[in-house]
Amino acid sequence: MNACSAAVALVLPLSAEGRALIVALGVLVLAAEALNTGIEAAVDHTSSERSDLARYAKDAASAGVALTAVAAGLAWVFLIAGVVAGSPA
Numbered sequence: 402m403n404a405c406s407a408a409v410a411l412v413l414p415l416s417a418e419g420r421a422l423i424v425a426l427g428v429l430v431l432a433a434e435a436l437n438t439g440i441e442a443a444v445d446h447t448s449s450e451r452s453d454l455a456r457y458a459k460d461a462a463s464a465g466v467a468l469t470a471v472a473a474g475l476a477w478v479f480l481i482a483g484v485v486a487g488s489p490a
């Protein structure tokens with residue numbers, strides 16, 4: 402998904418800043434996914450029992466990933482709107 406996003410950003414007539422934003426947000430999503438994976442592993446290592454704290458930790462980490470993906474999606478919306486409007490994006 403990130404590779405597709407970066408490839409499309411390179412093909413579309415975006416400014417260097419627009420391309421940098423898309424690539425940087427893609428890397429941020431990967432970083433958030435890595436942190437989420439680490440938190441899931443740490444929680445599972447700590448205990449295999451179900452608990453509210455474990456659920457909170459995993460859900461918060463997962464929400465962090467979702468928020469970075471939303472940020473990347475919003476950046477795409479604004480950049481595409483700029484391309485459609487003919488203004489430099």
Ligand SMILES: Nc1ncnc2c1ncn2[C@@H]1O[C@H](COP(=O)(O)OP(=O)(O)OP(=O)(O)O)[C@@H](O)[C@H]1O
Nearest residue numbers: 441444448449450451452453455456457459460463
């Ligand atoms: N130890 C736990 N206690 C309470 N809720 C949990 C726990 N582990 C996971 N959950 C809940 O399940 C959701 C999915 O977690 P996760 O992706 O780790 O899968 P899982 O429930 O551990 O099952 P599986 O490992 O079989 O896929 C979490 O976002 C959280 O809401």
